[in-house]
Amino acid sequence: xxxxxxxxxxxxxxxxxxxxxxxxxxxxxxxxxxxxxxxxxxxxxxxxxxxxxxxxxxxxxxxxxxxxxxxxxxxxxxxxxxxxxxxxxxxxxxxxxxxxxxxxxxxxxxxxxxxxxxxxxxxxxxxxxxxxxxxxxxxxxxxxxxxxxxxxxxxxxxxxxxxxxxxxxxxxxxxxxxxxxxxxxxxxxxxxxxxxxxxxxxxxxxxxxxxxxxxxxxxxxxxxxxxxxxxxxxxxxxxxxxxxxxxxxxxxxxxxxxxxxxxxxxxxxxxxxxxxxxxxxxxxxxxxxxxxxxxxxxxxxxxxxxxxxxxxxxxx
Amino acid sequence: xxxxxxxxxxxxxxxxxxxxxxxxxxxxxxxxxxxxxxxxxxxxxxxxxxxxxxxxxxxxxxxxxxxxxxxxxxxxxxxxxxxxxxxxxxxxxxxxxxxxxxxxxxxxxxxxxxxxxxxxxxx
Numbered sequence: 348x349x350x351x352x353x354x355x356x357x358x359x360x361x362x363x364x365x366x367x368x369x370x371x372x373x374x375x376x377x378x379x380x381x382x383x384x385x386x387x388x389x390x391x392x393x394x395x396x397x398x399x400x401x402x403x404x405x406x407x408x409x410x411x412x413x414x415x416x417x418x419x420x421x422x423x424x425x426x427x428x429x430x431x432x433x434x435x436x437x438x439x440x441x442x443x444x445x446x447x448x449x450x451x452x453x454x455x456x457x458x459x460x461x462x463x464x465x466x467x468x469x470x471x472x473x474x475x476x477x478x479x480x481x482x483x484x485x486x487x488x489x490x491x492x493x494x495x496x497x498x499x500x501x502x503x504x505x506x507x508x509x510x511x512x513x514x515x516x517x518x519x520x521x522x523x524x525x526x527x528x529x530x531x532x533x534x535x536x537x538x539x540x541x542x543x544x545x546x547x548x549x550x551x552x553x554x555x556x557x558x559x560x561x562x563x564x565x566x567x568x569x570x571x572x573x574x575x576x577x578x579x580x581x582x583x584x585x586x587x588x589x590x591x592x593x594x595x596x597x598x599x600x601x602x603x604x605x606x607x608x609x610x611x612x613x614x615x616x617x618x619x620x621x622x623x624x625x626x627x628x629x630x631x632x633x634x635x636x637x638x639x640x641x642x643x644x645x646x647x648x649x650x651x652x653x654x655x656x657x658x659x660x661x662x663x
Numbered sequence: 664x665x666x667x668x669x670x671x672x673x674x675x676x677x678x679x680x681x682x683x684x685x686x687x688x689x690x691x692x693x694x695x696x697x698x699x700x701x702x703x704x705x706x707x708x709x710x711x712x713x714x715x716x717x718x719x720x721x722x723x724x725x726x727x728x729x730x731x732x733x734x735x736x737x738x739x740x741x742x743x744x745x746x747x748x749x750x751x752x753x754x755x756x757x758x759x760x761x762x763x764x765x766x767x768x769x770x771x772x773x774x775x776x777x778x779x780x781x782x783x784x785x786x
Contacts, residue, residue, distance in 0.1 A: 592752050603746070610742040617747055618715040 350438075351396035351413045352389040352422040356382055369597075369604055369611065370498045372426050374582055375565045377508045377527065377545040378518025381429045381495060389422065392434045414468045421468070425459030429493045429504060431514045437462060440486050448483035453492045498597050498604050505580055506561045509543035517545045517563075529566070547583070567623060586621040668700030668733055670767050675707040675717070675737075684720055691724050694731075701733035704766045708740025713747040725756050734758065736766045 357372045373380060379387075382399060389397055396418065400409055402425070410421055420441075422434070432451060437460075441449045447467035451460040461483070471481060491513040493504040508515035509525060519529035525543035528534065534552040541559040546552065547566035556570050560578040564570065568581050571589040581587065582599040595607040600622035601615030614620035671694060676687045694701055705724065710717070721737070728735050736758040739745045748754045760766040 590752065591750050593750060603750070605742075605746045608742050608746060610746055612743045612746050612750075613712065614750075617713050617718065617751075619747075619750065 349418050350394050350420045351418040352394045354382055354385050354399045354424045354426055355402045356426050357402055370501050376504055377563050378547055382426050385424050410468055414465050419465045421463045423461045427459050428495055430458050431491045432488055437486055444484050446484040449486050450483045451486045451488050453488050499606055502580055505563050509561050584623045586623050588619045668698050670702040672704045675705045677710055688723055691727050695727040701731055703728050704736045706738045708738050713744055718751055738763050738766050
């Protein structure tokens with residue numbers, strides 16, 4: 348029986364709220380976005396047809412197309428949450444109950460995950476995938492769930508991943524207990540990295556930097572000299588100026604959201620942060636090039652010669 | 664000898680006018696020269712954000728006042744300003760308050776004179 352999976356995103360431009368809540372589904376969680384993690388899990392199931400579409404635009408059309416092409420079941424995932432569902436069990440439940448539509452619930456309500464039969468789509472049209480008022484069977488899930496409705500929820504998911512409270516495995520090499528550093532990251536020897544934490548691909552950590560308290564630094568970031576990160580998430584392509592103390596915050600380019608105070612500030616205006624657009628790959632060396640291939644902590648894996656500084660974006 | 668010096672409130676210059684900021688800094692220098700342990704309260708409550716030059720100016724004020732063994736307090740009206748002060752570690756060398764009355768509470772309010780002297784304000 349052919350099974351297709353459709354992951355519906357909020358779109359890269361979507362943000363879940365205004366002001367102090369800027370969470371977006373395009374934010375990576377220790378190396379991969381939630382959508383990428385959904386795709387990985389669906390592929391592990393052996394699903395051949397996987398498609399990612401933007402919500403409200405293409406998903407109903409795609410469902411209809413698949414049904415016309417003979418796909419018998421469609422696994423529909425709205426990417427507003429992260430849940431560690433056993434898809435094999437869900438499919439078995441769906442089969443055993445001879446259900447047309449099975450929706451997944453946790454104790455707080457629907458999770459936006461449905462398994463649809465071809466006949467249900469043919470009978471009720473494209474609405475069946477997204478309309479929660481239609482009659483359906485309920486699959487109760489009791490495992491790990493994170494409803495990604497806010498920056499706070501995102502931050503909690505990162506902490507859970509680093510602490511091992513959920514099944515998310517940080518990308519990159521595990522350099523020490525609960526410390527993951529991508530092979531292409533460069534960490535100065537004087538930087539202090541205290542786990543649990545994550546340092547992503549092509550990221551540069553300068554001298555004297557302290558990374559602590561479940562902090563994550565995603566790909567292509569630059570943390571300048573002496574800056575301290577404590578319970579902070581630094582999103583891709585962010586440059587942070589020297590000497591800062593970033594605490595309980597999520598920084599996306601020049602935008603910092605301080606979770607404790609619930610305020611957002613534009614760091615670009617104070618010249619404390621910038622959006623980076625390009626990192627020359629030639630200046631990085633992978634961990635495999637290290638003589639012992641071992642511990643990345645406190646080692647500068649850059650070239651022996653002084654590497655040129657990456658190009659920084661403007662402060663606009 | 665008193666344990667605390669006079670409390671002087673000054674409005675932090677909002678504009679990026681170089682002359683205005685130079686004049687402000689010169690007043691702070693004069694205060695630091697003529698008083699012992701001044702308690703300088705800088706009111707930046709009207710400012711929604713901190714520009715790089717404002718951070719520099721604030722640091723310069725701290726340096727001048729600390730030379731006189733004094734202390735600088737800041738009235739940060741917006742939480743955004745408070746976040747920037749914490750982020751730049753200025754919060755560790757400044758006392759941050761949410762209002763002027765809170766900042767001067769416990770101290771004796773003084774008026775700063777342009778000749779560098781300070782006069783107590785009668786209750």
